[in-house]
Amino acid sequence: MLSRLNRLVAYALTPLFLLFFAGLSYAKEPTGSRPEGWNLLNLPVGVSSLSRNSYELHMILMWVCVAIGVVVFGIMFYSMIAHRKSLGREPATFHESTKVEMLWTIIPVLILVALAWPATTYLVERYDTDEADMDIKITGYQWKWQYEYLGEDVQFMSELSTPESAIYGDSPKSEFYLSEVSEPLVLPVGKKIRFLVTAKDVIHSWWVIDLGVKKDAIPGFVNETWVRIDEPGVYRGFCTELCGKGHAFMPIVVNAVPEDEYNGWLADKKVAVAAERELAKKTFTLDELMTKGEEAYNRSCAACHMGNGEGITGAFPALKGSAVALGAVETHMDVVINGVAGTGMQAFGGQLSEVDLAAIITYERNAWGNDMKDIVQPVDVLKFKQGQ
């Protein structure tokens, strides 16, 4: 009975495998509507020459594999069906043939040479980062991205905006759960954009599948890559190098817009930057700083030191009752602004505005029962930074 079962399953399997591969070939419209659920099967075509070339090569490879698979599995299933002992087959005795061996060494080599041709062309294109119209510096941090529009004096952090409660099931998950950020990277379509990719702590990797761009962000090194986006749209991506516990929680959102819209956005952004600088000169009250500080702390610090300031034993120190938070202001500022070398504590001086830094430090000295009553103003932070 079981051998009949075997035979049945064997008959059923051949078409099944072919079906699987045929399923792979299913491709949806290139942009906008991202396939999901059961329709999510294949690499998207994407919106740049890089992503299209990858897609094309991918499809060629897949069909080559399907073709080889049909021949190889075909012969195999034929033997399994036709050459079984239960049909009274006597085994043949042949066991070598130099001719056949040569043949199935040479044919694959030829196929490979044929495949190497487009692969080489596409790779050479990928490496051509010359003559870019603009440069964006991308810096990976645990667990967020910083974008710097080089030469424009505009930079900002982009971090996950999905609330923790949605992750832990205490509130509903929105459409772009874990693919939404506080501020997207805005880019013009049709321009050759060069990305300079680096990291400040561990290795991250910046990937947006529709742009066909994936580049490792490595501390101490700057990698180059580029893209020219063909169509306006919102393109979402992820960090693709394991970077610690927040690895799944530092998505990328690129907002590609027509050039004039981009210019308008950039001008507004510059105004906002200037306003922020102005704000740093203002003197705040303790209450104002505490409110701002709580918000900024939860955004930038709570991932490690936790919302209640108690840290994670063995990994991240508590701030509640800690020597730094209850010690000299200068030491506290030094730790936050310059980080602690050789540990997970980053240098936040370059990541956060003076206002946020001042608010966070003030908050840490006066929250969770810490009761220093002292206020650190943005100007103090500025002075500290300039003093070093």
Place this chain on the structure above:
Amino acid sequence: MAYGPEKGIGRWLFSTNHKDIGTMYLWFSFAMFLLGGFFAMVIRAELFEPGMQIVNPEFFNQMTTMHGLVMVFGAIMPSFVGLANWLIPMQIGAPDMALPRLNNLSFWILPFGFTLLASTLFMEGGAPNFGWTFYAPLSTTYAPSTVNFFIFGVHIIGASSIMGSINIIATVLNLRAPGMTLMKMPLFVWTWLITAFLLVAVMPVLAGTVTMMLMDINFGTSFFDAAGGGDPVLFQHVFWFFGHPEVYIIILPAFGVVSAVIPTFSRKPLFGYSSMVYATSAIAFLSFIVWAHHMFTVGMPLAGELYFMYATMLIAVPTGVKVFNWITTMFRGSLTFETPMLYAIAFIILFTIGGFTGLMMAMAPVDIQYHDTYFIVSHFHYVMVAGAVFAMTSGIYYWLPKWTGKMYNEAMGKAQFWVSFIGFNIAFFPQHFLGLAGMPRRYADYSLQFAEWNMVSSIGAFMYGAAQLFFLYNVISTIIAGKPAPQEKTWEGAEGLEWTLSSPPPYHSFTTPPQVK
């Protein structure tokens, strides 16, 4: 001295007998397989649906890391060493391994290595959480304080592998029966001989890598720290210089098993024996010169990237030769489909699918899209689970009657195969889709468009997991209550010296060397 095993625990603790040590290796690796499998079940349960439900992201990373480490170093590698211990002396007509005391030592340090590694789960700071590839600086500057336990664990495990390999090389080169020339050795012996050389070559590199980490973490060097003049990418080069040969260390002995099983149940000699030997050697050689295909996104110079792409594509040629040879062996044979054969056939099909995706990933401009996604996860489970583990399972069903003198229950074996096979494919085929559509690997949580296939994958994984308990049951019930295996011809088509011995074989396999014609 009496002929036969010592009584009591001493038989195992002080054993210098290749069969007893082989048995211990096999049981140890199966225990590790269940432990690593348990970690996998935690991972798949957490990924069953979007959101964090069971563990937190930090612990999730510990699970993926421990799963990989335990499966690679604890389950697959020692299981094939166990198989080698059992079979090599019996297949070359020797009484035992050449270096029996070394054999004892190489097994007995393993449990210590894994105790060091697993104990971190109960320590402050937790288990390693930086992936089985432990890229610096996540595994150095940013590592949990328990990383030193991991480092010493790897040292011990590596030492064990090196000793085991030296033993295999010494045995194969010195203890062959008269008339057994190298080109008459069963392929399993050949693949292990080549694997042993690979191990001796790359295990020291792994030891060097973790030692550099140890120095960086504790003694102020900066091999992998750019701030001190080091280079995090250097880590990846040295790691993959070990790591790529490592994947062939895992698969070559599996090739050997399949090359024994397929001819037996095709009742026809293996097609292209000598080309199999050459292909294996070619794969072993190529495996040293392709390592950076794991690093197509790190920003290598164009020339380097092109070179590693071409070299990797070449590996498909000898790999293809092997597959073609197996299929031609089946062609015009007289086939039956006992459990070992089912596993071997599944191996060929699924390993070939893994080879296909391997070829696709060899192409740098598209690997940039595949890299570090579920597509990779799918690829290496097709080659390591449906490859190495299926071959191992095939081998166990195949030689169990020889080892124990008892026959397993064929219907139960087949049923176990189908649960395994179907579960495996449900678990891992959809991961191709997930990866292609953009889901990165090592993610504790994911966006909603990935929900459906992840749920399917988890269901398949549970099914595959259950099949392994079923396997354990089959093996134990065979040992305890199996029908006696036929003494003469366990398998009608089986060839080789091991089948000339009684079932179970005598304690010292061949006390007088057989003549091989």
